[in-house]
Amino acid sequence: MAKKEVWQGNEALSESALRAGCRFFAGYPITPQTEITEYLAKRMPQLEGRVFLQGESELASINMVYGASAIGARAMTATSGQGLALMAEGLSQLSDAGVPAVVVDVMRAGPGNGGTESSQGDYSFVSGSLGHGGFKAFIFGPSTVQETADMVYDAFDIADKYRVVVAILIDGMLGHLIEAVELKPFRDMDSLPFRQWAEKNDPTGPKVHWCMGPNWEQHARDVAAMYESWSELAQVDEFMMDDAEYVVTAWGTCARCCKTAIRALRAEGYKVGMIRPKTIFPFPKQSFAALDEGKVKQIINFENAIPEQFLVDVKAALAEARKDIPIVSYTHGMGTCFTADEIEAKLREVVK
Amino acid sequence: MEKSVLMGGFGGQGVQTCGKLLIYTTAEQDMIATFYSQYGGAMRGGTSNCTVITSDEEIGAPNKKNVDYVVAFNIPSFKKFEERIVPGGTMIANSTVISEDMATRDDINYVFFPATQIAEDVGNVKTLNVVMLGFFCEYSGMVSTEAAKAVVADKMGKKPALLELNKKAFDIGVAEAKKAKAC
Incomplete structure (x- = not known):
């Protein structure tokens, strides 16, 4: 076994996401998520073919993630409470269009502006419905830094396989916690699953926008059946x-x-x-x-x-x-x- | 068996760095450990504390309320965290700013040493946290003093002039702890 290294939760999550093949990140700093944005701002330019953008807001950031993912890049954003509220519309749009993304919520205290301290108060908001309309995210709830790193690593594969948003729900305590972890190796970017549906890949194939046609209701039934099939996961x-x-x-x-x-x-x-x-x-x-x-x-x-x-x-x-x-x-x-x-x-x- | 330490001081005194150097040391020794911190919105002058726990099995709560050691950099931390030491535990206090007659418990040990004064004598008050680290490692035995010194050299090696000061500060902290243990 490789020697374990000491990592802060937020930073371990960020590094693990890059190793899983995250090619695009857009986000806006907010306590207690800020270390994710800070780490990726420094780290992503060091790696070939990765793009970091600080959006002018959370609303812009989630839509940048939508665009990047739609043309084929593994994409992620991270935020906290209020930021997630601003992203709700974009998240709903992503899940309707079947565009995969990984979204991290480092939960802070209370409704409204709340406080920067830790809490578990976004549970219902994230698990109920992804924004308006009733579609859902696949949601991980880790409790150690090791689990956080491992789960975000797996999140991109799940997002790609099911064309859904995968949410990582941690809190300020875990984001700021430091523990020894073993990070998984970098994925070969050329071996990531091919996104046949993405705009850039196959112009004749199915497109990102699945729905709003005569089969929209059937589409929703298919999505519901997919959620049911997740029970074994x-x-x-x-x-x-x-x-x-x-x-x-x-x-x-x-x-x-x-x-x-x-x-x-x-x-x-x-x-x-x-x-x-x-x-x-x-x-x-x-x-x-x-x-x-x-x-x-x-x-x-x-x-x-x-x-x-x-x-x-x-x-x-x-x-x-x-x-x-x-x-x-x-x-x-x-x-x-x-x-x-x-x-x-x-x-x-x-x-x- | 868990061992825990809570370090507290003003933002800017290097409390967070002190705790981080401690957990870096645990990793060098392949120990299981957690570092949990709380600090205010204001960086300098706000309150800052961190808890480091070591164990031989998976650690549950990182926000341990009752700890084996408190390292108090300043008076507010001394007052606030004194009650959180387990009976038989130890308060390590910076006597440059904390007076010995502030102690209120008779079921814990108190160790006072002039950490800020030592750091100033070394030549830079910013070495306070490294003085504290050297003292704590040697006094508590929670991690290897040698391993901690190697971590200080590794993590603080970017500025050679400061590194020499930090090494000296660490050594004096260790020497003070040896004296404190002897009496």
Whole structure:
């Protein structure tokens, strides 16, 4: 194994994206995403055939990504809260046209201008519908710097294969976290999947704009069927679940804080485990369907969003599998995040 | 087994760099580690702190509330983070600016040494963070002092004149820690 190197989350994500073949980036700086823009501004001109552009706004940036991807380049943008709101129209347009892109949201606190501190408050915004109209993104929710780098690396292939937007949902804590990681090697740019549909490649082939014709409704049904087919691509971390009587549900950085608390309780013999979705959409419903109602006494949800957003998906997965297990939920938000100590204290109340 | 340190000071005192040099050192030693930072919008003069954790297994929470060590560069960090040291843990404080009679707990250890004064004597107050790093590595044993010194030489090698000052600052920090451990 190669020696691991120390990387900040935002920078590891950026470098990994370039290694995955990202040829075009347009974005606008915003805390806590800024290091991505900063890193790529410096790094991309060092590599042959890569283009970095700082758009005059997020609105311009997403449309530049649209254009670059439509002519065949692997393209990415990154932003935070308000920036993503400005990109909503472009994201919707991309998903309607079937133009792939990778979009990173480094979540900050609260609605409106909010604060620059970490939160998980964009969960519903990103997972609900990609802008207006109801189409969806494939969404990764990593919780370590290594996962962040690995997921963005895979994101470009998924985006190309399904002609969709792939979103990487991290938060300020993970963006600024530094850990030792092993980055994957540079992809050979000539071996990337051929985009037969792209404007530059085959003038006689199918074009980017699939829709708005007489078959538009059928197109939407096909897209919906594609989303259904993704269920087998769902990724999950089932942590200490084998004999768990108390099941924590959490994602992202909040979930890694839960791990510390769960280990502390396990050391005292309490049978606590955790289901941590690594993909937000597709959501790993099978982990919830597999829960044994006779064994699991309580589900305990933790998230850094008020009111809860992730919990809605947890409840839906349980309802779909007809599992009747009591749920209790704890939240922080608006820039305050759970610490392991707080989670441990809450878990102790539940298991006592 | 996790070990953790929280470093705090004013923006501009080099707290972030000090923590980064520490985590670079962990990577050299193939240790598992995290660096988590919080800093205000204003760069210079704002508050700045970072938490470095090392472990022999996957690290969960990077924003650990209770830590084994606090390294206080200034008075606000000393006051704010004193309560976050685990019983039996250690407060390492910059006595050039923090008075020993500010200590309020009897279940933790206090180590005071004149870090800012040492940095000034070395010839550049900006070496404060490297003085602190040398002291912390030697005193805590959390990482190898030798490995940390090599990282300082590697990461701060761009300006040869400053590098010599930083190496000297590191060595004096280490010597101070040896003295502190002896008494």
